[in-house]
Amino acid sequence: MKASLFALALGGTLCGLVEAQDWIQRHPSSSPPGRYQHAMAYDEQRGVTLLFGGWREIFNQGQRVDDGPSADTWQWDGSNWTPRFSLPVPPARHAHAMVYDSRRGRVVMFGGQDELQGALFGDTWEWDGSTWILRSPTPAPAARYSHAMAYDASRGRVVLFGGHSTGTSNFFGDTWEWDGTSWQQLHPPSSPSARHWHAMAYDAQRCRVVLFGGGPGTLTDTWEWDGVNWMLRVNAPLPSARAALSMAYDTERQRIVLFGGLQTGTSSQRDDTWEWDGVAWVDVSSAPSPTGGNSRAMAFDSRRGRMVLFGGYANSSPYFADTWERRSAFPASIRSIGSGCGTTALACAPGAGSLPVLGTVQYLVVHHVPDRSAFMTFGLSDAALGPFALPLPLDGFGLTGCSLYHDLRVPFEPCTPPAGGTAQYALFIPNDPTLIRLSLFSQAWAPDPNANAAGLIFSNALELVLGR
Numbered sequence: 001m002k003a004s005l006f007a008l009a010l011g012g013t014l015c016g017l018v019e020a021q022d023w024i025q026r027h028p029s030s031s032p033p034g035r036y037q038h039a040m041a042y043d044e045q046r047g048v049t050l051l052f053g054g055w056r057e058i059f060n061q062g063q064r065v066d067d068g069p070s071a072d073t074w075q076w077d078g079s080n081w082t083p084r085f086s087l088p089v090p091p092a093r094h095a096h097a098m099v100y101d102s103r104r105g106r107v108v109m110f111g112g113q114d115e116l117q118g119a120l121f122g123d124t125w126e127w128d129g130s131t132w133i134l135r136s137p138t139p140a141p142a143a144r145y146s147h148a149m150a151y152d153a154s155r156g157r158v159v160l161f162g163g164h165s166t167g168t169s170n171f172f173g174d175t176w177e178w179d180g181t182s183w184q185q186l187h188p189p190s191s192p193s194a195r196h197w198h199a200m201a202y203d204a205q206r207c208r209v210v211l212f213g214g215g216p217g218t219l220t221d222t223w224e225w226d227g228v229n230w231m232l233r234v235n236a237p238l239p240s241a242r243a244a245l246s247m248a249y250d251t252e253r254q255r256i257v258l259f260g261g262l263q264t265g266t267s268s269q270r271d272d273t274w275e276w277d278g279v280a281w282v283d284v285s286s287a288p289s290p291t292g293g294n295s296r297a298m299a300f301d302s303r304r305g306r307m308v309l310f311g312g313y314a315n316s317s318p319y320f321a322d323t324w325e326r327r328s329a330f331p332a333s334i335r336s337i338g339s340g341c342g343t344t345a346l347a348c349a350p351g352a353g354s355l356p357v358l359g360t361v362q363y364l365v366v367h368h369v370p371d372r373s374a375f376m377t378f379g380l381s382d383a384a385l386g387p388f389a390l391p392l393p394l395d396g397f398g399l400t401g402c403s404l405y406h407d408l409r410v411p412f413e414p415c416t417p418p419a420g421g422t423a424q425y426a427l428f429i430p431n432d433p434t435l436i437r438l439s440l441f442s443q444a445w446a447p448d449p450n451a452n453a454a455g456l457i458f459s460n461a462l463e464l465v466l467g468r
Contacts, residue, residue, distance in 0.1 A: 008326050023273075023289050023309075026323040028080045033057045035070065035311045036295035037244075039220070040100035042187065045105040045130050047303045048075040051310060054297075055094040057319050057389060067319070069094045069114045073132070076323070079365055086131045093121055095145035095295075102434075104158045104180050105129075110160060115144040120145065120166060120330075141176045141182045146196035148214075154207040155227050157292065161211060163197035171196055188229045195219060197243035205254040205360070206278045215243040218264045221465030222276070239274045241265075244294035246309065250275075251302045252332065253357045253468070259309065262294035269293050269314040273326075276356065277359060290324045293317075305331060305355075330436045332356045332467030336393055337441075341402035341455035344368045348376075349462075350443040351424070356440070356464040366415055366423040366444040366459060374423040374446040376413040379406035382441055382463065385461030398454035405461035406441030415444070429445075429466060440464045 037055025045090050056070040071092035073084040096112025107127040113120050122143030124135040141147075147163025158178035164171055174192030175186045179245040192198075198214025209225040220241040222233040247260030256276040263270060271292030272285040290296070296312030307326040315321050332355040340346040351363030366374045385407045415423035427442075429435070444459040451457045 006341055008355045022329050023324050023326045026325055031081045031321055032074045034321035036313035036319055037094035038297050038311055039096050040299045041098045041100040041107045042299040042301055043100055043107055044102055044203050048077050049108050049299050049308045050075050051299055053093045068116050069306050090125045090132055097149040099149045099158055101151055103152055104402055108158050111144050111147055116286035132367040137182045143173055147445055148198050148200040150202040150209045152202055152209055153204055159209050160194045191230045192223045199245045199247035201247045201249045201256045203256055212258050213242050213245055215264055215266040235280050242270055246296045246298035248298045248300045249301055252305050252355045254360045257307055260293055260296055267315055327468045330467045333465045335463050337405050337461040338403055340459040342448055342451050344455045346446055346459040348459040356429055356466050358429055358468050360428055360429055362427040364425040369423050370423050370448040371416040374415040374444055377408055377443050378410040379408055379441045381407045400452045402458045405443055435466045438466045
């Protein structure tokens with residue numbers, strides 16, 4: 001539904017609400033020891049956030065006695081952190097990178113270092129939900145630390161860029177991809193400068209890997225990888241130059257979220273939150289917020305719709321062992337109402353993984369379309385249509401077994417031509433905070449001369465609660 005149709009439907013009757021994303025500190029009964037330069041990834045298949053390694057505090061009888069690289073595995077289920085024990089165990093490390101391969105259902109880890117032992121890693125490990133598995137591909141990226149990775153779901157590839165080797169100026173500017181079997185180095189026409197301590201995340205809505213910041217020097221650039229080339233995005237305003245930041249993609253809101261980091265060239269620890277929507281960076285910082293720091297780890301829990309942040313470090317403070325989650329104060333939601341009619345009931349459902357968030361596209365999918373066309377209706381109430389209570393049985397109008405579930409503010413919006421009995425409608429939701437908490441109702445209908453006297457059939461309805 002176009003923005004003009006939203007204006008027609010709303011009639012300017014809504015008052016504004018303050019849009020917000022809230023950081024909330026969690027206090028689980030058990031938690032990993034404080035650490036930084038660890039890595040986390042959300043395991044979609046098992047519904048947990050996985051954490052491995054990092055530079056951590058070491059305790060003896062409750063007293064901190066030392067610190068160093070770790071080789072422990074933890075998972076967060078939204079309520080508690082649980083240690084996972086299995087053999088073999090990857091060597092202790094920090095400053096490694098980790099992502100989830102959704103096509104293969106595995107967490108992939110590469111590289112890192114053990115500064116105490118002077119070890120630099122170029123190994124590839126995979127976690128299958130219960131066991132770490134060492135992969136030994138040839139060729140592979142050179143051993144490194146402080147690199148970044150993201151998983152390109154549209155192409156089924158883990159993308160790696162940059163990092164650092166031994167020595168003061170040995171920075172990498174290479175691009176590699178892992179397909180689950182082998183690593184391949186790519187040689188794009190353009191590329192970000194060699195760097196480390198940058199961050200990357202995959203924008204699933206736009207099918208781009210996004211890279212921001214890092215060091216050495218003052219880096220505040222944004223790049224996008226499309227599988228063929230790196231493209232520099234020049235937009236303002238920008239987050240300030242920083243390294244050792246955290247970044248992850250919010251699948252519900254179709255935005256990349258950036259938090260914190262170390263202000264390049266200073267000891268200033270950032271505590272700001274930014275979002276990238278594919279066009280611009282927006283400062284969305286709010287209070288409360290995690291303490292400013294660097295080398296935290298962050299992942300998005302898509303099952304619960306929450307960003308998860310753990311650990312980090314700030315100057316001479318103890319290593320952080322705090323768990324934070326971020327979710328909209330006004331979450332979007334969808335529910336189905338009633339049922340459809342027809343020889344095979346017409347059915348309306350949301351597109352996979354999408355929610356009606358402001359500034360995004362909500363896809364509505366219509367199944368079992370009998371002919372060459374389908375249409376969407378939209379309304380603002382499921383209580384009444386003029387003098388008629390809803391739902392309204394339509395048998396008396398020649399539509400046997402059909403019902404109308406909402407009022408008809410917009411009765412006629414064509415879907416894409418059906419393919420294999422399935423049609424789709426793209427609902428463009430304006431980025432207008434006055435729409436927050438609006439309940440928008442939709443129902444599909446389609447011609448079917450063989451179904452009833454009226455020659456029309458209706459689907460179930462959907463209630464879309466718009467959120468931020």
